[in-house]
Amino acid sequence: MHLLKPFSFSKRFPETEVIGSAFAGNNDNLIPLSFGFPAPESLPVDKMTVATEAAMKTQGRQALAYSGGSGPKNIVNWIKERSKLREIIASEEKIMVTAGSSQAIDLITRTLTDPGDEIWVEAPTFFGALKTFRLAETKLVSFPIDEDGLRVDLVEQELITRVNKGLPLPKLMYVIPNYQNPGGVNLSLARKRRLAELAYEYNFFIIEDDAYVELSFDGTFSPAIYSFGPERVVYLSTFSKIIAPGLRLGWAIGLPQIIEKMKILKVDGLTSVYVQEVTKNLLKQMDMDEQISYLNSIYLPRKNAMVSAIKQYFGEEVSFHEPNGGFFLWLTFPTHIDTSEFLDAAMIAGVSYIAGKHFFLENEGFHHMRLCFTFCKEDIIHEAIKRLADTYYDHVNSIQVIEEVN
Amino acid sequence: MHLLKPFSFSKRFPETEVIGSAFAGNNDNLIPLSFGFPAPESLPVDKMTVATEAAMKTQGRQALAYSGGSGPKNIVNWIKERSKLREIIASEEKIMVTAGSSQAIDLITRTLTDPGDEIWVEAPTFFGALKTFRLAETKLVSFPIDEDGLRVDLVEQELITRVNKGLPLPKLMYVIPNYQNPGGVNLSLARKRRLAELAYEYNFFIIEDDAYVELSFDGTFSPAIYSFGPERVVYLSTFSKIIAPGLRLGWAIGLPQIIEKMKILKVDGLTSVYVQEVTKNLLKQMDMDEQISYLNSIYLPRKNAMVSAIKQYFGEEVSFHEPNGGFFLWLTFPTHIDTSEFLDAAMIAGVSYIAGKHFFLENEGFHHMRLCFTFCKEDIIHEAIKRLADTYYDHVNSIQVIEEVN
Incomplete structure (x- = not known):
C-alpha cells in the first residue's frame, strides 16, 4: 500500500559482532563457561x-x-x-x-x-x-x-x-x-x-x-x-x-x-x-562479610577444580594466571591458535566460552579464551574442561591435516 | 597536593533549567500538583x-x-x-x-x-x-x-x-x-x-x-x-x-x-x-480492565473537583480543555501573565505546579500552567486551587501596583 523509502539510521552504530555461537541455546546439555554468572544456588531467594x-x-x-x-x-x-x-x-x-x-x-x-x-x-x-x-x-x-x-x-x-x-x-x-x-x-x-x-x-x-x-x-x-x-x-x-x-x-x-x-x-x-x-x-x-565468606566458600573450590582440570587435560598446552578471586580464568594457547575457530564445535560438544579476540580492540588476542568458574559445580566444571580439551585437540589435529594436505 | 587543571567536559550538555522551585521540599504543608504522580492509594501494594x-x-x-x-x-x-x-x-x-x-x-x-x-x-x-x-x-x-x-x-x-x-x-x-x-x-x-x-x-x-x-x-x-x-x-x-x-x-x-x-x-x-x-x-x-475502572473511579472525581474549584476561584480568568482522561489540566492565563513568576510564592503558600514555558522550545508558553489532578484527594485539590488563586491574584495586584508606580 505505502511505498517504503530507504531510511538512513544514525551513523553511530559501529560494526558489532555478536559474541557467542550460532548454536547458543540449542543444546540442553550445554555447560556454560562463557558469561559471568554467579552460582545460582548463591542467590539469596x-x-x-x-x-x-x-x-x-x-x-x-x-x-x-x-x-x-x-x-x-x-x-x-x-x-x-x-x-x-x-x-x-x-x-x-x-x-x-x-x-x-x-x-x-x-x-x-x-x-x-x-x-x-x-x-x-x-x-x-x-x-x-x-x-x-x-x-x-x-x-x-x-x-x-x-x-x-x-x-x-x-x-x-x-x-x-x-x-x-x-x-x-x-x-x-x-x-x-x-x-x-x-x-x-x-x-x-x-x-x-x-x-x-x-x-x-x-x-x-x-x-x-x-x-x-x-x-x-x-x-x-x-x-x-x-x-x-x-x-x-x-x-x-x-x-x-x-x-x-x-x-x-x-x-x-x-x-x-x-x-x-x-x-x-x-x-x-x-x-x-x-x-x-x-x-x-x-x-x-544481611551481614555482608558473612555473605562474602559464603560466596568464596562456593567459588574457591570451583576455581581450584577448574585449575586442576585444565592442568589434567591441557598440561603445558595452555598457560594462565591463577586468580585470587573474581569470576574468570584467562587462558593463553599457542600463538597460532584462534579460539573462535572451534567455538561452534565446543558448543556442539556441550561447553561454551568466550573467544579471546572480543576482549581486544582489533585483530588481536585470537589465542586467548575466557572461562567463568563461578556458575557451575566442581564435577560439572571438570566435565566441561574435558569436553573443551577434546574439542581443542580435534581442532588442532584438523589444522595439521589441512596443513599436510596443502 | 595535586594541581587540578581545568577539564573540558562533553560539549553535549545544553543549558538546562531546573524545573520547579528553590522552595521544593521545604514546606511540609505543600500540596503537589506539579509532577505526574498516580494516586498513592491506588498502588497495588x-x-x-x-x-x-x-x-x-x-x-x-x-x-x-x-x-x-x-x-x-x-x-x-x-x-x-x-x-x-x-x-x-x-x-x-x-x-x-x-x-x-x-x-x-x-x-x-x-x-x-x-x-x-x-x-x-x-x-x-x-x-x-x-x-x-x-x-x-x-x-x-x-x-x-x-x-x-x-x-x-x-x-x-x-x-x-x-x-x-x-x-x-x-x-x-x-x-x-x-x-x-x-x-x-x-x-x-x-x-x-x-x-x-x-x-x-x-x-x-x-x-x-x-x-x-x-x-x-x-x-x-x-x-x-x-x-x-x-x-x-x-x-x-x-x-x-x-x-x-x-x-x-x-x-x-x-x-x-x-x-x-x-x-x-x-x-x-x-x-x-x-x-x-x-x-x-x-x-x-490482575484483571487489567478492572484495574483501569478502579483507577478511573479515583481519577474522574478528582478531575471534576479540580475543574469545579478552578471555575469557583478563577472564573473567567483562565481557560482550559476539559480532558476525558489522563493526568493533567492545562490552564491558559491572560497573555501578559508569566506563571513562572509566582511559583515561589505558590510554593510558600503550599501548592506546586509546573510553569508553562517548560513545555515549549523557547520563549513561549509563559501564560500556561500544568496541574496534575491524580495525586491528591478532592478536598485537598480544592484547598490547593484556593491557595493557587490567592497567590495568583496577589501576583496580579503586585504587577498592577508596579505598573502604576512606573
Missing part, C-alpha cells in the same frame, strides 16, 4: 522474599511511587560506609545509584567525552565497556597487562610521546583494578598510585571499574585508585556480583559536578525505587 | 507482595540471575495481546521492554538521529522528551495543538515548504496522541491517519508516546497511529500509569530492525529481570 515483604509492609506505597521511600538514601549510606574498606571517603553528593555498572560506564563516557576523543583501555578488557565506548564514537587505544595489572609504565611513555609530538591526550582511561575481567590480575598498589598521579599530570579521568573487588579469596583489599586521586577518578561497583545480577543495581562515586552531569544524562528516570526499597531491607538483614 | 512471593517461590533463582525466568517473555506476550485493543498487531521481535518509556525515547532518538538532525514536536509537549532530544544534539521544531491534538495540517504545510525550498526534512516526529501531556487533548482519527501517511510520503519516523491511553474515563480507545503506519511508527507505552511508576517498566513496538538497534544501544543490560518476574505474576493475578 529467601532473604529477598523477606526483604520484599518488609518493604511492602512498611513503605509499600512509597516503594511503588516514583519518589520512593528511604531505599535510595539508605543504599547510598551503605555504599558510603562500605567504600571506606577501600579507603574511599565520599559524601552523599558524590554517590549515584545506577542501573548496573554498565549504565554508569555509559553515563560517564557521555559526560566526559565527545565523539573523536580518546579513551585508553587495558588489553584485554571487558567487551561491554568496549561496546559502550564505540557507541560513543570515541577513539580507543589499548595497553597490555601483566601479572601486576595494567602496564602503567607504557601508559606514561605514551603520554610523554603525545606531549612531545603535540598529539592529543586521552580524556579517559578505563581500568578494572581487581580480578581484572578477563585477565584475573590485580593492579599493584604502586601502579595505582602512579596512574592516579598521571591522571592529574596529564589531565584525564580514570574509570575504576571495581565490580569484583569483594570477591577476594583471602579477604584482602588494597586501597582504590580513587583513594589516590578522588578528583580524577570515577569509581564504579555493583551489587550484581555480591547479591544478585537480576537487581541491576550499581553505583558510581565521583566529583559532585560529574555526578550531577551523569544524573542529567540518566534519562531513564530514577533507578527502580521498588528494587532499591527491597535492596535496602536486604542489606539491613 | 498487597498484590505486589503476593506477586513477589510467587516469583520467589517458583522462579526465584532465575529472577535473581541475569537471564531471568519466564518474566520477560510473559510480559511481551501480555503487551502483544493488550496492544490489539489499539489495533496494533505486533509479533514478539517487534516488542522491547525498557526501563520506563523515558529510556525508550532515548534509545529511539539515538537509533534514528545524528546530531543536527531535526525532530518535530508538539507545542506544548512533555519536557522529559525535550530534554532527551536536546541531549542528542538534535534541532527541534514545534507545531501547535488544538482540541483535536497536533495541527497535522501545519506539519504538512511545513513539509511541502521544505521540499519546495530543498531544505532538510525531519527524521522524527514526537507525538503524545492520547490525553496529551500537558494539553489533555486527543489526536483525532483523521489526523492520526494523515500523519502516518505523511511519515511514509516524507520518510520520517513517528514516536507515538501513548503513556496515558488506558486512562480513558469512558473506556474508549481509538486505533493507534501505529495501526496506520507500522513501518514508520515506534509505539511506546508504560506500566507506570496503570500499575506503579516505581517499577520503571515500559515498552516499545516497532520494526524489528529498529528494535534490534535499540537493543544494541541499551547498554544498561537487561531491564531488571527481578522486576519483570514480579510484574509477570502481578499481571497474572
